[in-house]
Every structure is written in structure tokens, then in C-alpha cells.
Amino acid sequence: MRKTGLKTTMLLAMLWIVLGESGCGLATSKASEAAPGGADGFYGADAGAGDTDGDTDTDGDADGDADSGHDYPPEQEQTANYKVPQGSGRYVFIPDETHNTVVVVDSETLDIKVVKVGSRPTQLVPLTETGAVMVINLDSDEVTIIRVASMDEITKVDLPIRPDTNALAASPDGKYVIAFYDPQFAAESGPANTDQEISVLFTEPGQEKAVHMTVGMHPWRVAFNQAVTRAMVLTEEGINLIDLTQLDSIGIPPIVPLFTDQAYGPENVDVAITPDGSLAIARMDLSTQVLAVWLDGSQKRYEYVMPAEPTDLDIAEDGSYGILVLRSLNQLAFFNLPLPGSAEDSPFTYLDLGSPIVGVATIAPDGKQILLYTTTAGTTLDQQRLTLLSKTDAGWESRSVLLEKKIGSVAAGADSLTAVVIHQKGTSSSTEQPYSYSLVTIPGLQVKFQQIPESPGQLLLTPDGDFAFLLLKKAEQTEIVDLRSFIVNRLQLGSPPIAAGYAAGSDKVFIAQDHPAGRMTFIGVHDGSVKTVTGYALNDEISE
DSSP: OOOOGGGBTTSTTOEEEESOOOOOSEEOOOOTTSOSOOOSSBOOOOOOSSSSSSSSSSSSSSSOSSSOOOOOOOOOOOOOOSSOOEEETTEEEEEETTTTEEEEEETTTOOEEEEEOSSSEEEEEEOOSSSEEEEEETTTTEEEEEEEEETTEEEEEEEEOOTTOOEEEEOTTSSEEEEEOOGGGHHHHOOOSOSOEEEEEEOOTTOOEEEEEEOSSSOOEEEEOTTSSEEEEEETTEEEEEEGGGGGGOSSOOEEOSOTTSOOOTTTEEEEEOTTSSEEEEEETTOOEEEEEEOSSSOOEEEEEOSSOOOEEEEOTTSSEEEEEEGGGTEEEEEESSOOSSTTSOOEEEEEOOSOOOOEEEEOTTSSEEEEEOSSSSOHHHHHEEEEEEEETTEEEEEEEEOSSOEEEEEEOTTSSEEEEEEOOOOOOSSOOSEEEEEEETTTOOEEEEEESSOOOEEEEOTTSSEEEEEETTTTEEEEEETTTOOEEEEEOSSOEEEEEEETTTTEEEEEEOOTTOEEEEEETTTOOEEEEEOGGGOOOEEO
16 A cells, blocks of 8 residues: 555654555555555555566466456555645644745744745655754755744754755654655656755754765655664665665665566555565565565565465554455465565465455554455445454454445554545435545444545544544535544635644644635644634744
8 A cells, every 4th residue: 555644754643644545664655556656754665478468477468367357457545745834843834935934833822933944945844843844945955954942942954955856754753864856746846867866864953964875766765764773765776775874984875676677666566664674575566476675785585476466565563564465366465574584485374355355455553453445446345345354362353344435545543443434436416425435443343424525635633543634625624523433523714725734742733724825723633722823924024
């Protein structure tokens, strides 16, 4: 499954998705079950021979399904946004590329300060939960670190970056940020003269520095291990390994190849990295081959041939196991981690799912629940079915529930007790609206079906798993969902919502809106308070 935003690298433990889904492990983008996209530093994500259709089976079709007879289109998963406000502590930071500033709003008092930065500030990443962020300035080839001790004490530090970089990926602790060229943001930055130059930024106060280096062709994702001693840059040549403890001695970081005899990229390959950063597992569309490559300098690699093409790959958040979805066989292939010591020893245990057709797997954060579904395969009923695997002492138990509409995406709450299912667009009638979502309890699979007047925007789940917020742009509303009771309230905003986030220091959700003067609404997650600030884009109290 494609990982989105989130989650994950210092988005203050919240999940934020644009019609997307959560994920676990250190992961990259997904391929055959997914559309291109994903978040930039996060925990989590082949042609054969013997026939003439260019896949890996021998059945003469182009589905790679090992003679199953199925010919289903790829599953669809979604992507995260780029230019969105970010929260750090009680403060919210908003990039304003028109005025070359970053607006700082105190979510408790609604006080506003405007910080002058470089030219065309766009993407922000939080560095800590105490009021520190970094913003990339696209047209001045620099980043700015902004630290807020109080609204009267704001400091900033500028660091140089390589000219073509357009995206930032922060380590979990915020001490390191990598600036690189992400092709999914080309519409914002334009094409690159070279996409192989990156900047590794050390952000420790008083010791800030930038180290520039060259990586493989066409990088598209960055990840960090949990100990934050290693960064991994996924490219179309393989995975560059950056030793963060030896930055000054690196010019061209070593690369670990993946698929050496075929072209690959974010549109057709799926890579998951263990949380400790020691191992990468990879699959490719239309291929039964699965690779295991070690990232510890040993150059060890295993190649496995699966009985059918895997359509999804995921690793549990604690790194204890992973799964491959074999859609055409209605099976899951489980593998325990670490892998066996020999390539001849198969790590896979197969679970037959019976009748449900599944192509996508979402491992809940606790690792004890797995949500399974398909967005494209089988009949309408197959695409409405949500299957839950629950881990017990006796093994994995399977239960399914038939939802009201076809499934588009699934997000599991941070506490693994609920899931939010965004449905595909349906038909409209006197009793039906074309857009909808479902709320599902885990593990009970009790369902509440909720219709909405338009295609949903961003979905935000709070870090405690208590609430969800769903933006409705045309209606100028947000749905506030109590995930304990499934009671849904709709808040009228007065202008179209464009992005939402969470400020941990004040326990408030902030909703940025499309307004000529700048508008943001703050909602107390547990006290229900609502406050709106308007006019911050016109504020002339600029901190130089």
C-alpha cells in the first residue's frame, strides 16, 4: 500500500491523508496496487520468459498471475499534499510564497507573527514538538530553520541546498533533513537540470550545517532508520546508504542495487525497509520475483520466486513480520523477521483467504490486525468487502463485512481500534449521494455508513485515535467524527478548507482555508472550542 503522509516523519504522530491510507514500517511507494505518490520520509514502504506477453507467467496474458485466469487492473491508493501548514508544539507555520514569508500562529492565543524567509517558500517539515520547523525556499536555493521560543523570541537560520532540490524529508527526531528532487513535485518546481544532487542538513542548534552529495539516478523517496544513524535514498539505480555519523567524509554514498536487469521506478516497484534500516524487501509489477537486500554493507541479497505476482507489500511497525498479498490466489504470504540465514530456506507461510478477493493490506499500528480489501478486482461485492485478520494465540482469524459501497481507501486509527473507509464514487438518486465513507470498529466490524455531498478532501486522524476530521471544500465544511461513538458533526467554516493539521502543544486541529486574506480555524480536539483567525496574509508585523 502506498504510504501517505505521514505519517510518520514528525507530522506530530498524526495521520494525514488525501483519500489515502496509513502504513507501517519504513516504506516507499507502491506499484501495482497503487498510483504514484507518497510521503517523503516515513515509517511503514518484471518481464519474464517462456511466453510472449512480457509477464512472468506462462498463461499468455499480461497479468502476471501465474495462470490464474484473472486480468484485474492495478489497485488504487492515494498521495499526500505538498504545500500545507505544519504544527510544532502550540505553533502553526504557514508558507506564503507570494510574500516570501512564513506565518506563525499561536494556536492558544491566536497571536500572529510573519517571518521573512527566502524566495518562494513551499514545503514545511517540523523538526521538534517545541516550535521548530524547516521550510524550503525554491527560488533561492536555501532552507530556513525557524525556532519559536515565544512569539517575542523567534530565531531563524539559513542553510544552502543544491539548486534543483524541491522536497524535504526529516528524520524522526528532526536532527537531520534531506533536501532532494522529488518528481511528484515537478509541477511546482519545474524540471531539474540534475536530480542526483542532494543536501543533507544537520539541524542541531548552534551546529547547523549542510553537506552536499550525489546519489543514483532519479531518486524518489528518503527514509531513516529508527536510531537515526542511517539515511536511505531510493533511486532507480538502487538504495544509496548515507552514514549520518560520518557526513563530512561522504561524497558519493554507496549504493545497494535492487532489480539489476530491468528498469523500475515509483510507478511499478514497491519497497519496504525494516524499522532498524538493515533490510529492504522489494517487489515489482507483473513479476513473481521478490528481493531481499541487506543494507548493512554485507552485500547479501536473496531472490525468491512467489507462486503468483504480489500486489502489495507491508512490514509491521515493530519490524517483527511482513506480508505479501497474492491477489490472484486469494492468499497472503507471511514472513517473519529477521529472515532465515540461507536463501534456500523459504521464509514464507501462506494463508488461504478463501472467497474474499484482496489486493491491498493495511497492517494496523499494533501489528495484531490486518485490514484487507480490493479497489479494482472481482465483482462489485468483492470491492465492497472489508476483511479483517486478527492475531490470536492459535494464529490469524479472518472475518469480513460487506460495506454499502465500493472501497476506495482504508485508514486505521493510531490505537488500532477503528478504521475509516473512503468509498469510491457511486450513483446518485433521491436517497443516495454519490460520495460516502464508512466507520468500522476493530475487531468487532460494526459499521456506520455516512454520506457526504462531495468528493472528500483531506482526512486527518488524531494521534490518540479519538477523532477524525474530513474536509469538504465545495461545501466549506469539515466533518468532525467521534471515533468512540461514531457521532458525526459538521462544522461550517465560511471559506473552502484546503489543509488540516494537529498542534500537539495545544491539542488543537487547525484547518487552513482558501481566503484572500488568509484564514485558519482552530478546533479543540477534546474541549470542542472553535476559534478562527483571518487576515494573517495581510499582517505587516514581520520578523526579519
